[in-house]
Amino acid sequence: MQDERGLIEEARALGGGYFLLKIAAPLIAAAVRPGHFVMARVSPAMDPLLRRPLGILEGRPPYIWLYFQVLGSGTRLLSGLRHGDSLDLLGPLGNSFPEMPDKRVLLIAGGRGIVPLFHYARAYGERRPLVLLYGGRGKADLPLLERIKSLTLQRLFVFSEDGSLGQKGLLTDGLEKIVREERPDATLSCGPEAMLARLAGLLKGRGLNNLASLEARMGCGFGACHGCAVPTVSGAFRKVCDEGPVFPLEEIQWRT
Numbered sequence: 183m184q185d186e187r188g189l190i191e192e193a194r195a196l197g198g199g200y201f202l203l204k205i206a207a208p209l210i211a212a213a214v215r216p217g218h219f220v221m222a223r224v225s226p227a228m229d230p231l232l233r234r235p236l237g238i239l240e241g242r243p244p245y246i247w248l249y250f251q252v253l254g255s256g257t258r259l260l261s262g263l264r265h266g267d268s269l270d271l272l273g274p275l276g277n278s279f280p281e282m283p284d285k286r287v288l289l290i291a292g293g294r295g296i297v298p299l300f301h302y303a304r305a306y307g308e309r310r311p312l313v314l315l316y317g318g319r320g321k322a323d324l325p326l327l328e329r330i331k332s333l334t335l336q337r338l339f340v341f342s343e344d345g346s347l348g349q350k351g352l353l354t355d356g357l358e359k360i361v362r363e364e365r366p367d368a369t370l371s372c373g374p375e376a377m378l379a380r381l382a383g384l385l386k387g388r389g390l391n392n393l394a395s396l397e398a399r400m401g402c403g404f405g406a407c408h409g410c411a412v413p414t415v416s417g418a419f420r421k422v423c424d425e426g427p428v429f430p431l432e433e434i435q436w437r438t
């Protein structure tokens with residue numbers, strides 16, 4: 183884990199409240215793997231006090247890329263960063279998605295959940311067949327599509343709830359058919375909790391290795407505060423920051 187001052191090389195508004203930052207952070211960039219995240223200090227002032235967790239879209243030393251959606255005060259402050267500004271980052275944090283050589287992998291991304299899966303496809307896509315299922319509310323929720331087209335993917339399926347891009351509907355609507363036709367060995371997913379809960383039901387009993395990257399509100403980001411604990415089916419709690427954020431989908435006690 184590095185405590186590094188990143189330098190903003192490029193800041194882009196992508197529309198729909200989504201932003202992309204290219205940051206020179208050589209120490210983090212050298213160590214990052216798909217699934218890792220950083221804790222970003224959004225303000226030098228006391229308010230907001232806590233760092234915010236953000237996944238890493240891509241790492242190509244000396245740069246990392248962050249892609250985020252403005253939700254509240256922290257991400258709003260991040261959206262004001264410009265070329266030449268600096269950003270304190272703690273990372274890379276958490277576990278990562280396993281590489282799984284020779285396996286057929288289906289990536290399932292809801293909205294900003296594309297972040298660790300984009301990273302996976304960028305890092306490992308040329309070495310195995312990857313299929314990506316990407317969905318959101320509408321076109322404005324899927325601004326990474328052009329960038330996704332630069333990835334090496336065997337197939338790409340896009341769903342939007344309002345039908346403004348790709349097929350109309352929830353990405354879970356298309357899952358059954360895609361699993362039947364593409365015959366993956368494993369699924370890697372990230373997205374809203376309701377989507378992951380639905381996936382857990384749909385993928386149950388199919389003999390696939392299903393891994394999901396979870397989001398949780400975080401205090402420290404490295405195991406010290408227990409603020410990010412989630413319940414598992416065994417009744418025990420697991421910390422998303424240092425035992426995750428990647429967990430077997432079936433292990434989590436979904437609350438929705």
Ligand SMILES: Cc1cc2nc3c(=O)[nH]c(=O)nc-3n(C[C@H](O)[C@H](O)[C@H](O)COP(=O)(O)OP(=O)(O)OC[C@H]3O[C@@H](n4cnc5c(N)ncnc54)[C@H](O)[C@@H]3O)c2cc1C
Pocket residue numbers: 219230234235236237238249250251252253254255256257258294297396397398399400422427
């Ligand atoms: C491991 C990890 C990786 C993440 N990666 C990314 C990423 O790559 N890109 C990205 O855009 N976001 C990502 N997030 C979510 C991001 O951390 C939150 O959106 C951010 O902390 C919100 O901070 P804020 O100050 O803007 O909002 P706050 O002021 O803290 O909250 C504003 C509103 O958003 C709600 N909210 C806050 N966090 C979440 C959440 N996690 N899920 C749902 N609702 C929430 C709050 O309940 C509140 O209503 C990640 C989270 C985790 C744990």
Ligand code: FES
Pocket residue numbers: 399400401402403404405406407408409410411421422423424
């Ligand atoms: S955020 Fe502090 S233990 Fe996970």
